Amino acid sequence: MDYFLTEEQQMIRDTAAQIAKEKIEPLALEYDEKGIFPWDIVKVLGDADLFRVFIPEEYDGLGGGAFEMSIVVEELSKACGGIALAYAASGLGIIPIILFGSEEQKKTWLPRLASGEILAAFALTEPNAGSDASAIITSAKPDGDDYVMNGTKQWITNGGEAEIYTVIAQTDPSRGARGSSAILVQKGTPGFEFGKKEDKMGIRASATRELIFQDCRVPKTNRLGKEGMGFMVAMKTFDQSRPGVAAQALGIAQGALDKAVAYARQREQFGRPVSSFQGLQFMMADMAMQLEAARALTYQVARNIDAGVKNVAGISAMAKVLASDAAMRITTDAVQIFGGYGYMKDYPMEKMMRDAKITQIYEGTNQIQREIIAMHLIKESMRKEG
Amino acid sequence: MNIVVCIKQVPDTTNIRINPETNTLIREGVESIINPFDMYAIEEALRIKEKIGGKVTALSMGPPQVAEALRTAISLGADEAILLTDRAFAGADTWATSLTLAGAIRKMENIGLILMGKQAIDGDTGQVGPGVAEHLRLPHITDIRKIEEISEKEIVCERLLEDGYLRLKAQLPIIITVVKEINEPRLPSLRGKMAAKKAEIITWNAEYIGIPVEEIGLNGSPTQVLKIFTPPKPGGGKVFEGEPADTVAQLLAELKTGGIQLGAAKEE
Numbered sequence: 001m002d003y004f005l006t007e008e009q010q011m012i013r014d015t016a017a018q019i020a021k022e023k024i025e026p027l028a029l030e031y032d033e034k035g036i037f038p039w040d041i042v043k044v045l046g047d048a049d050l051f052r053v054f055i056p057e058e059y060d061g062l063g064g065g066a067f068e069m070s071i072v073v074e075e076l077s078k079a080c081g082g083i084a085l086a087y088a089a090s091g092l093g094i095i096p097i098i099l100f101g102s103e104e105q106k107k108t109w110l111p112r113l114a115s116g117e118i119l120a121a122f123a124l125t126e127p128n129a130g131s132d133a134s135a136i137i138t139s140a141k142p143d144g145d146d147y148v149m150n151g152t153k154q155w156i157t158n159g160g161e162a163e164i165y166t167v168i169a170q171t172d173p174s175r176g177a178r179g180s181s182a183i184l185v186q187k188g189t190p191g192f193e194f195g196k197k198e199d200k201m202g203i204r205a206s207a208t209r210e211l212i213f214q215d216c217r218v219p220k221t222n223r224l225g226k227e228g229m230g231f232m233v234a235m236k237t238f239d240q241s242r243p244g245v246a247a248q249a250l251g252i253a254q255g256a257l258d259k260a261v262a263y264a265r266q267r268e269q270f271g272r273p274v275s276s277f278q279g280l281q282f283m284m285a286d287m288a289m290q291l292e293a294a295r296a297l298t299y300q301v302a303r304n305i306d307a308g309v310k311n312v313a314g315i316s317a318m319a320k321v322l323a324s325d326a327a328m329r330i331t332t333d334a335v336q337i338f339g340g341y342g343y344m345k346d347y348p349m350e351k352m353m354r355d356a357k358i359t360q361i362y363e364g365t366n367q368i369q370r371e372i373i374a375m376h377l378i379k380e381s382m383r384k385e386g
Numbered sequence: 387m388n389i390v391v392c393i394k395q396v397p398d399t400t401n402i403r404i405n406p407e408t409n410t411l412i413r414e415g416v417e418s419i420i421n422p423f424d425m426y427a428i429e430e431a432l433r434i435k436e437k438i439g440g441k442v443t444a445l446s447m448g449p450p451q452v453a454e455a456l457r458t459a460i461s462l463g464a465d466e467a468i469l470l471t472d473r474a475f476a477g478a479d480t481w482a483t484s485l486t487l488a489g490a491i492r493k494m495e496n497i498g499l500i501l502m503g504k505q506a507i508d509g510d511t512g513q514v515g516p517g518v519a520e521h522l523r524l525p526h527i528t529d530i531r532k533i534e535e536i537s538e539k540e541i542v543c544e545r546l547l548e549d550g551y552l553r554l555k556a557q558l559p560i561i562i563t564v565v566k567e568i569n570e571p572r573l574p575s576l577r578g579k580m581a582a583k584k585a586e587i588i589t590w591n592a593e594y595i596g597i598p599v600e601e602i603g604l605n606g607s608p609t610q611v612l613k614i615f616t617p618p619k620p621g622g623g624k625v626f627e628g629e630p631a632d633t634v635a636q637l638l639a640e641l642k643t644g645g646i647q648l649g650a651a652k653e654e
Contacts, residue, residue, distance in 0.1 A: 011576060011579050012576060018573060047572060047573075048574070050576065062577075
């Protein structure tokens, strides 16, 4: 389907697609197997200006937004959802700086992030605070001109690899969710260490680590937005980043569908290609329909965000859920179409299925997303009744 | 110092087809690309510029659509692009092509280094690099696999041989041709692509270069391509299996009955 990209957006898509095909695909299985963080690909993406696409022009970006970021994530994910995540997770860390950073903070960080020289990360989740993000206990106690941070963040994508972290911490625990603030912490700050690298089911080329704060002192000037706005910073960031997760799911699913169709055409059983059997044709048709519907929604949500539409939380959640659920089904069916070969590690199908799973879990589980969608429905209904 | 990279636009041979009746290339639907060996030359030119400074000019001769290849060179980082285009250039062989390129290079100032790929994947002659050098009365080194040192005065490089390499030092200005071992070409950046879209491609015609028309194009070409054909596939061989004593006996019997005609290939 034609989504009527501008000439510049098409250029972005072509650039990302070329890198995916020529640079990422040949490495995907090895990096997954060995859990190699793709710094070499990050450099290629940086040199190609792809980190610039969603950063404002005054900070060395190209001035695009969620839509441009989604196009890149989708194309890269066709080759490897794990390698693509190094890019997407940096995007998640960059968004709060764009949305809430002071002029000084933007000038300090965005140009270096735009070039791909350094990566960013975003840290909210804790061992006992996942879907219930208001339950975080990592603290940032005001002390003169500084905060003194203590606590542990868990499962932080790009953890240990990124240079700058947006960390949501309690600056006033007595106020609960309204007592949290978003604070920029640079790698190497005394008292800021990393836990072990997690051994994951999928997206294994991405790095997931704990962030450990022990009397870590950061100046109050590192705070993004006002004190007490931490939870809001997180929610607004996710509203913008969810199309990126949806795009990752779309890319993985498209990559799997393309491979499955190509395989079905050349695999012969009973003297003819298995693509000629209706059983597989129905599967392929269902895969394509789900994918295209999810893509149409994701793109439109991204365009809504970039157009400055208010209250995108509901539609942003819809795109994330629809695309990630579709990706899980599509990659599972793609393994099925490959039959026994699909189950073998020599082929990329089982990896794509493993990679797809995370998109239903992170940046808000699909169950939490559905709650968000339902809350918007209920609010809207109440508003109509006055 | 100015660096010139000569590039050629060629059909993408990864999916090339030949019409078996006319023995000519089927050009319809075949994408044009920069000769892959020239991509290494562009990359090396950019690396030299990044190291010691200067300006990189991409130069090509051909019909107006070659501007696309030159835009690609700009998207990769070339500072300017010059297209030599004129009906009088058409039909040039390697002599006339190198004479024309040399004429254009003579129009440029402060040229220290001229790079190109070792050969084009369509003609495969490898003659244009040395040809340009001879027309310009400049030294040349072909098949460079590594540049060890380069300054505005001299170059130290490795020239690939079949069984090793030669390490050579030479004075600039010089013409070099490069092999694929020399580097891994970068991909165009978005900013580069955007710059390329807006960039002006400078075009020079025969009159501007100032070479008499009888010396260029088809008129100035001492060689002409009469026919292009796909070489016939070698006939299938025959494998004799079994113990050596048996297979030798089988082979002799086959030869004696005339199953294999010695010398047949020569007569054809």
